[in-house]
Amino acid sequence: MSSGRSSTSTRTSSVTRPMPSVHNTPNVTTLGRAIQAGSMNIGPTNTTVRSRPISGIRQASVDRSHISTRNIPTTTLSSSQRRISNDSTRSRLSNQNQFAAATDQRSTISDYSERRTSNASNSSTLASNSNDDASSSNAKVSSIDRQNSHSPSPIDSKLKSGGLTGLQNLGNTCFMNSVLQCLSNTKPLLLFCLQENLADCLNTSSTSVMRGILMREYANLIRKMWTSSENHSVASPSAFKNTVGRFAPRFLGYAQQDSQEFLRYLLQGLNEDVSRVQRKPSPMKIDEKAEERMKEKDRAKFSWERCLLFDNSRIVDIFAGQLKSTLECSHCQYQSITFDMFWDLSIPLPRSKSSSSVQECIQLFMSKEELDGDEKPMCAKCKQKRRCTKKFSIQKCPQILVLHLKRFSQARGRTKLNTYVDFPVNNLKLNDLMDVMSESYEGPAPTYNLFGISNHSGTAYSGHYIAQCKHPFTNQWHEFNDSSVHSLNEKQQIISSNAYVLFYERNN
Helix, strand or coil: CCCCCCCCCCCCCCCCCCCCCCCCCCCHHHHHHHHHHCCCCCCCCCCCCCCCCCCCCCCCCEEHHHCCCCCCCCEECCHHHHHHHHHHHHHHHHHHHHHHHHHCCCCCHHHHHHHHHHHHHHHHHHHHCCCCCHHHHHHHHHHHHHHCCCCCCHHHHHHHCCCCCEECCCCCCHHHHHHHHHHHCCHHHHHHHHCCCHHHHCCCCCCCCCCCHHHHHHHHHHHHHHHCCCCCCEECCHHHHHHHHHHCHHHCCCCCCCHHHHHHHHHHHHHHHCCCCCCCCCCCEECHHHHHCCCHHHHHHHHHHHHHCCCCCHHHHHHCEEEEEEEEECCCCCEEEEEEEECCEEECCCCCCCEEEHHHHHHHHHCCEEECHHHCCECCCCCCECCEEEEEEEEECCCEEEEEECCEECCCCCEECCCEEECCCCCEEHHHCCCCECCCCCCCCCEEEEEEEEEEEECCCCEEEEEEEECCCCCCEEEEECCEEEEECCHHHCCCCCEEEEEEEECC
16 A cells, blocks of 8 residues: 655756767567577666665756746857767667667567568668768668568567566555556567667666666566566566665655655656766756847757757657747736656645646646746746736657646645546647647647556545556556456446556657
8 A cells, every 4th residue: 555645746857967979779589489498587787876865856847936947148168069969869869770770560470580680781871871861771771661561570579578567666666666667568668678688778888876676677677577488477676776875866765655756766867877878968058048039949948958068868869849838927028948858747636626637737838827926936037026817839749648636735734636537548749738738849740649647546645556458569458456367348447536657658
């Protein structure tokens, strides 16, 4: 049993690291043998871990009550810093394309040899032509996929029967188990953990608290969950939990915890462990006036490049989006616009209604909020505190959209809202919502399909977590209640007032 706890988002400065590219293509044959044999553990490391308390977490969930209202100044990057950012972007695109070609296997065993030869050729071409655009690389990958899509592979067959592994409750660890099951069914993260050369992606520099050990232990657990030869087997997350506790000491014991808070810490730790940034960039020169003269879409891109100098990893590729914050002075109408990277959104529930929809909650999060009284921010133009309005909109959509329903409140004592929130299982459309997408957002707004839910039942002081997840290879829904796993067949079994954290995957 584990109760929910109110979440507080803390934003601190980032530790930075350089961004080496990862060019190794997974050895498909060896990967297939390893999956079939169930021997997928990543070897141990001799690296010493620095264990320290975590006072805050960078790029955590975005809660509108904790977004900075100050006018963030412009950063002018040096040419060398821009090269670091651009090289990292090309490296990330190259790595993603090579990995997709190797892991999205639909060919027979005899085709694997041909495919590996083709991949090696493509990898060499990409290395010698690092300035080729991403569309050309994607076209090569798509061509390979079309050529080899005529029959399923042994790896596909193994994965279709995998992932239905329960997790032991070690004592109030249902909060952790529910998050692990949702992440286990997050397809891009799963495939990243299953690639053979994952060890080459680990950040063992001093800029990672765990020096790659947290990702190593997480991947070992995920591989056990997906390579078990027994149907509905049970795995122990004990070793993983101990490792998480070394990164975030609050999870060392067996106290009741909040699943969304655990998710934030885990993603931060995994992000550090596979970060492409391994040393601090040079000091930045701030030029606020120059940034104000830039077009909004250019400011957004510039801000994103700035973020990648500090946080750049496969975890960022999968979970990170960008939020636009507009602060308008009610006295002089001056607008201060800033951009923030986010990994999940904490969206409020209507307080006076017994039922709502996730679209209404998103709309409420994005709506204008008046800042007055003690909340008055400093107007950059008036040079004094003024009554202002604050509004959010989405500038960049993530591949995986995580929505945290704010059911727990500290107001008038710790309480839980049992509001029934309806949410679409398929085709969550953000562009159907008014003023949710930024005016400078480029391209069609994506739609999202639900694939995971962390549910909380009970009160704010005592409760229990379970997960409901859609299998990434069979599309069958299952419920994971610690060590128990069973199928779900009805939509009514998925949508309930217990939904707490929703996981959506972008489908376009």
